[in-house]
Amino acid sequence: MTTPSAPGNNASGPGDAALSGRLENGAHRFWVRVYYEDTDAGGIVYHAAYLHFAERGRTEALRLCGFEQTELRERTGIILPVRAISLDYRRPCRLDELLEVRTTIAQRSRTSLRLHQAIGPSGEAEPRVAVDVRVVAVNAEGRPTRIPEVIAERLLTALPPAES
Numbered sequence: 232m233t234t235p236s237a238p239g240n241n242a243s244g245p246g247d248a249a250l251s252g253r254l255e256n257g258a259h260r261f262w263v264r265v266y267y268e269d270t271d272a273g274g275i276v277y278h279a280a281y282l283h284f285a286e287r288g289r290t291e292a293l294r295l296c297g298f299e300q301t302e303l304r305e306r307t308g309i310i311l312p313v314r315a316i317s318l319d320y321r322r323p324c325r326l327d328e329l330l331e332v333r334t335t336i337a338q339r340s341r342t343s344l345r346l347h348q349a350i351g352p353s354g355e356a357e358p359r360v361a362v363d364v365r366v367v368a369v370n371a372e373g374r375p376t377r378i379p380e381v382i383a384e385r386l387l388t389a390l391p392p393a394e395s
Contacts, residue, residue: 251291252332254389259292259334262353265326276324282316285348285362288332296385307379311366314343319361328352336390339383342375343367347393 252261269280290300293311304310324330331353338345345365349358370376 251294252288254292254295257335257391257393259288259295259390261288261291261332261334263287263330263332265324265328265330267326270326274326278318278320281318281320281350281360281362284330284332284350285316285318285364288334288348289346289364289366292334292390293386296389298382298385303382307382308371309368309376309379311344311368314365314367316362316364320359321357321361322351322359324351324359333358334390336386336392337363338392339378339387341377344378344386 252259254260263284265276265280269276269283271277293300293303300310329352330350333349335347336344337347343365345363348362348364349360350362351357351359368376368378
């Protein structure tokens with residue numbers, strides 16, 4: 232197995248690193264603006280749009296840890312699909328708001344990671360939407376497989392689990 236590139240080396244354009252958000256205090260922070268395409272007729276974020284926001288946050292967290300999805304598949308033979316996800320809608324988000332998607336690792340096992348994602352405007356005490364997601368490492372045949380140590384170590388260093 233080839234070791235994936237170092238964090239931050241996957242940017243392909245002059246502003247790409249800034250587009251990936253940042254790692255800070257054990258969390259990945261990523262921002263997304265609410266556009267018309269994300270809302271219902273009342274200008275409130277449509278429930279399924281939060282799944283897109285959460286996916287972007289997870290993908291960019293991996294990218295800042297040095298792993299792009301395609302590279303991960305090509306170099307290690309694994310992908311990290313969602314096994315289970317739940318969303319708790321607490322308060323609505325609206326058109327034109329700038330939302331922060333904050334991703335942390337809640338728990339790690341041999342083959343999976345449970346992540347917590349909080350979505351809402353930066354600076355609010357409570358997230359408007361809370362997302363709990365379990366991703367599992369699977370091989371080319373779609374069978375669960377161990378998360379390679381180089382990946383686990385880098386993720387756990389950047390995003391140490393909230394639980395022991």
